[in-house]
Amino acid sequence: MLAEINNYWQMFYNEQNAKQLTKNSLMTYNRIYEYFYQYLADSVDNKQISAINDINNATLVDYINKLNLANTSKQLHITVIKQFLWFIADNDIQKHGILKNKVTGVTLKKIDKPVDAFTEIEQQKIKSLIQELDKTNGLKNNRLSLILKLLLFHGVRISELCNLTWDDVSIEYDDTHGEVYKFNYFGKGQKVRDLDFPVLFVQSNMDIIRAKIPSQYVVPSLSGNASTRENIYTTVKIHLNKNGITDVYLHKFRHTFGQNQVNNGVNITTITELMGHSNPNVTFKFYLRGNKKAKRSAVIDGIK
Structure with a gap:
């Protein structure tokens, strides 16, 4: 699954690059994907997710609420990740078209917690x-x-x-x-x-x-x-x-x-x-x- 989603990300990133986005915007996309990839890798290790089609609204809510970021930054993550997942759905409708219905809306929770650092x-x-x-x-x-x-x-x-x-x-x-x-x-x-x-x-x-x-x-x-x-x-x-x-x-x-x-x-x-x-x-x-x-x-x- 992780190799597959990496391939999709490269395709998605190339498409964004072709739109002549600024270098800063492309760097932001990559940073957001870094967070999301690590979350998915942990979820695979914990056997919470085993396939791309397992991703749904609950997945995104859990991912977003674990981010130690301001709500404005979390909203940006939601926008980019949903855009990416919809790209996957459109790219292979027969295999992943279901994603569009599974990631429709995400509600942010206000969380005020200390920075997550190593003890x-x-x-x-x-x-x-x-x-x-x-x-x-x-x-x-x-x-x-x-x-x-x-x-x-x-x-x-x-x-x-x-x-x-x-x-x-x-x-x-x-x-x-x-x-x-x-x-x-x-x-x-x-x-x-x-x-x-x-x-x-x-x-x-x-x-x-x-x-x-x-x-x-x-x-x-x-x-x-x-x-x-x-x-x-x-x-x-x-x-x-x-x-x-x-x-x-x-x-x-x-x-x-x-x-x-x-x-x-x-x-x-x-x-x-x-x-x-x-x-x-x-x-x-x-x-x-x-x-x-x-x-x-x-x-x-x-x-x-």
């Missing part, structure tokens, strides 16, 4: 996995280690990770931190993202990948092409599941990175820039809601 225990498991991967010289292990580091400690979006090239990376010297890799690339909305990473933390991973896979991409596929979100998601999910982390989706790493900055007391302006948000209001909305540990410390530490 401290889960983060420690991921860090331990990275340490184990770094003990080897194997290509696949070092590639996975670099992916996990960029996701957990960089807050990179998966679309940005897949398209990150060596032209986006340079080395600078910092009096405090020594040599650092400077990642400078265009993120969501063509917003320039300018982030640093200590050279020693990832140099071995990057050297091994570059030596064994000649490619313009920092995290290429094993064939040297740009990695796909599906490949990265599958690889990460398999290894995290083996380490006892079952609730996995790639954007959760980004949520974790943002929430960690808040918990560490980083100021709002810096967090906004690190996350590549369009303005501080976005950061406030999703990350500055407080948490049990922070609220408890605020009271108890004030008594001391």
